[in-house]
Amino acid sequence: MPLTTPRLQVDDLCCSFDGRQVVSDVTLSVAEGQVMCLLGPSGCGKSTTLRAIAGVEIPDSGTIRIDGAPVFGPEGSVPPEHRGVGLIFQDFALFPHLSVADNVAFGLKGRKKDKRARAHALLERVHLERYLDSYPHELSGGEQQRVALARAIAPKPRVMLMDEPFSGLDNRLRDGIRDETLALLKEEGTAVLLVTHEPEEAMRMADEIALMRDGRIVQRGAPYNVYNAPADRAAAAFFSDINVIEGEVNGALTDTPFGQFLAPGQPDGTRVDIAIRPQHVRIDFDRDGRGPNPTPQDGTPARAVVVRSRFIGNESLVEFRLDATGGKMIATVPSVFLPKPGTPLWLMIRRDRCFVFPRT
Ligand SMILES: Nc1ncnc2c1ncn2[C@@H]1O[C@H](COP(=O)(O)OP(=O)(O)O)[C@@H](O)[C@H]1O
Numbered sequence: 001m002p003l004t005t006p007r008l009q010v011d012d013l014c015c016s017f018d019g020r021q022v023v024s025d026v027t028l029s030v031a032e033g034q035v036m037c038l039l040g041p042s043g044c045g046k047s048t049t050l051r052a053i054a055g056v057e058i059p060d061s062g063t064i065r066i067d068g069a070p071v072f073g074p075e076g077s078v079p080p081e082h083r084g085v086g087l088i089f090q091d092f093a094l095f096p097h098l099s100v101a102d103n104v105a106f107g108l109k110g111r112k113k114d115k116r117a118r119a120h121a122l123l124e125r126v127h128l129e130r131y132l133d134s135y136p137h138e139l140s141g142g143e144q145q146r147v148a149l150a151r152a153i154a155p156k157p158r159v160m161l162m163d164e165p166f167s168g169l170d171n172r173l174r175d176g177i178r179d180e181t182l183a184l185l186k187e188e189g190t191a192v193l194l195v196t197h198e199p200e201e202a203m204r205m206a207d208e209i210a211l212m213r214d215g216r217i218v219q220r221g222a223p224y225n226v227y228n229a230p231a232d233r234a235a236a237a238f239f240s241d242i243n244v245i246e247g248e249v250n251g252a253l254t255d256t257p258f259g260q261f262l263a264p265g266q267p268d269g270t271r272v273d274i275a276i277r278p279q280h281v282r283i284d285f286d287r288d289g290r291g292p293n294p295t296p297q298d299g300t301p302a303r304a305v306v307v308r309s310r311f312i313g314n315e316s317l318v319e320f321r322l323d324a325t326g327g328k329m330i331a332t333v334p335s336v337f338l339p340k341p342g343t344p345l346w347l348m349i350r351r352d353r354c355f356v357f358p359r360t
Pocket residue numbers: 017018022040041042043044045046047048049
């Protein structure tokens with residue numbers, strides 16, 4: 001048991017549409033001031049999970065608790081407006097006929113003066129106090145998004161549910177608004193559950209990532225851990241391109257063009273995939289056929305021939321064909337390195353950056 005009750009606790013949540021289960025046994029918890037990202041490909045059930053927590057979708061089973069009190073479970077269901085939950089969607093809509101201040105004050109209860117003061121304070125916090133009496137159409141997209149944020153935060157929700165809230169903004173605006181949003185939510189002690197299909201966004205925003213696939217959470221952890229210790233090949237591939245070297249286990253070892261790899265606990269004959277991200281493939285020159293300088297950390301080098309090279313901004317992407325197997329590999333290297341197709345080079349891979357998975 002955790003020492004403090006999580007703000008949001010979801011257990012064994014299942015949802016289906018027309019008899020097809022799209023959310024299966026989802027369990028997660030979010031603490032006060034914590035940001036949890038539900039990350040996964042389109043269609044994996046993220047929005048359905050969020051909508052069930054908000055109360056606008058009725059789950060088949062499971063329990064949802066907010067500050068320890070059930071809002072959905074065997075005993076029944078609390079209606080959305082009484083759950084203490086705030087929602088921000090990509091297609092947020094401000095009320096066009098209300099001023100910016102009235103939009104923010106809309107969901108508030110109490111005296112008019114107090115509502116206005118709260119709206120004012122929040123608009124100041126998102127640097128929009130000069131637009132108090134403007135109407136939404138007079139604001140840019142980014143400014144409208146900040147008004148929507150202020151409006152969602154105004155009633156002090158205990159849990160903020162955000163569904164791809166930044167995907168409608170252009171890149172330049174996005175980073176600023178993301179950081180500002182996070183700072184504000186942390187200040188207010190809100191528990192945040194943010195849905196996104198972009199790994200970079202999740203890693204940037206999350207204290208913890210829950211990786212979702214086909215309605216299930218396949219891995220949970222801090223961004224560093226999910227990235228560096230993926231649960232399976234698909235989890236590794238979700239965060240970046242990966243190179244996959246195929247092998248078969250013999251005496252807890254697997255032979256590859258890069259030498260032998262440990263495959264502990266795998267019985268003989270198991271087929272394994274060894275995955276490595278392109279930025280962890282090292283390249284060395286052929287030195288007129290003498291091969292690379294050996295470095296123990298990088299293990300056995302394998303000779304390969306350049307298929308093509310592309311410059312992609314801060315780095316170059318080089319595609320190879322391995323001499324030994326004819327298999328393809330890609331490597332990313334910092335800055336400009338554009339060897340011509342046909343150039344022989346040597347590849348080395350960092351053992352500590354490889355993931356060995358039994359093939360499924
Ligand atoms: N109202 C609905 N009626 C029928 N099927 C739906 C409905 N909403 C979502 N789905 C289906 O449920 C699955 C999960 O959808 P969703 O939760 O929106 O995924 P995500 O947000 O991860 O992209 C998808 O296959 C989608 O087509």
